[in-house]
Amino acid sequence: MTDPIVIARTTLKSRLFVGTAGYPNQQVLLDCLEASGAEVVTVSIRRISLEGYAESLVDLLDGRYRLLPNTAGCATVRDAVLTAELAREALDTEWLKLELIGDRETLYPDVEQLVRAAEELVRKGFTVLPYCNEDPVTCQKLADVGCAAVMPLGSLIGSGMGIANPAAIELICSRSPVPVVLDAGIGTASDAALAMELGCDAVLVNTAIAKSHDPLRMAAAMRAGVEGGRLARLSGRIPKRSFAEPSSPQLGLVGT
Template sequence: MSTPTKPDTLSLYGETFTSRLLLGTARYPSPAVMEAAIRRAKPAMVTASLRRQNLKPGHHEGTGAADTGNGFWALLRQLGVPVLPNTAGCHSPQEAITTAHMAREVFATDWIKLELIGDDYTLQPDTLNLVQTAGTLIKDGFKVLPYCTEDLVLCQRLVDVGCQAVMPWAAPIGTGKGPVNPYALQVLRERLSVPLIVDAGLGRPSHACQVMEWGFDAVLLNTAVALSQDPVRMAGAFADAVDAGRAAYQSGAMAEQHAAQPSTPVLGTPFWHQS
């Protein structure tokens, strides 16, 4: 009789989640499609940003038909999935801090995805100001999930100021290129013990499976699902890929070999001798 296995949960800031997939809410073709995709993926959290010039429920900073005012907020409440507010589009530390505080009032949550943009073309994080901004929000009682690059020193500094998880990108947001710097990401996983969530740049379920096989704790994505031809089915594919990658990591992959190794047993195979 087999012993039941303990549920594999994701732990962030002392809270546990049964899914290792986080999903965005922008750019879906319709609210109905977004709802169906979220229901299919069953994510740990869904991200949502607010227009900073008019921060109140009903002003969702997504694009596309899913941005439908108060109905958007009602839908999120109906789904019952925890919301991860973010500071998308912020270019200065004070702008990000102010947005985070307003989002906390609107969403009644201490969770915040910290985005501090340093370059408008690649949407690369402002690595020079990100650590200080994250530290300020941590002191203000936020549970900060910082969007960052795969730079080891940057990620270590974020941990040093109190971030209990960090979210390095795989590639620039929305590119779908997958991990463009596998070496750096794997070094990051080897060196840091806090949860690591790959955020941005994943385009295919195989990309998600790959980083999960490397030992990353979760993935966050949006465009790869929302802009696919069948977002609901793609959401399911990503959810399955995340589970498969996690299971593979926990199972321990075989070591690579330089030479071929026979996989078929030869015991009892006739030996034919030619004279």
């Protein structure tokens, strides 16, 4: 069954996006990406070491994955826009995961600056996927300024707390004019499945795979979770009831 997701007129086979940070080593990362089935993988943009330049991870990923550079760590519109422009030059892609951090401890987005940066980057021709609060109004504003998708947080980045406010995520999904990619907070495969069941179009996972005891197996679990959640969403869950409803026939019971 093919069930592609379309973002900015680009068709993607996998609804699982995977981050590339924090794996035990490079080979484990490569194996995890393979096992996850991901097509979109995120990278950061950082100053090079002036002690010399060696081949980087990106040399290995280029051509095999769609690289989605982020502006992780940026706290001002100016820094985020410059990082975005450097990313576009370095990777020859218009796609950008826009992060604008308002608080170093919680890594919560600075919504006011985020919307301004998104608007400016859309004007400059970027395909902007903003990491944002799980708030329908913020998501609507980001869609209004031309973002190609919205990426509301499930819970704090790297926390593994899962989806702290499922009702808000479901509300965002029901109203969003652009695809919704749940970003941040996923702890295990059931969180990814829940995101999809709530109506998310895709899920972005990094730490939950990279820092698990067996990253390769967790990458496969996330893939299965996203696929299972998506199938369940498309199937339509039964309504919840307060009382039991026997599933076996009531006629012909033995001994009556």
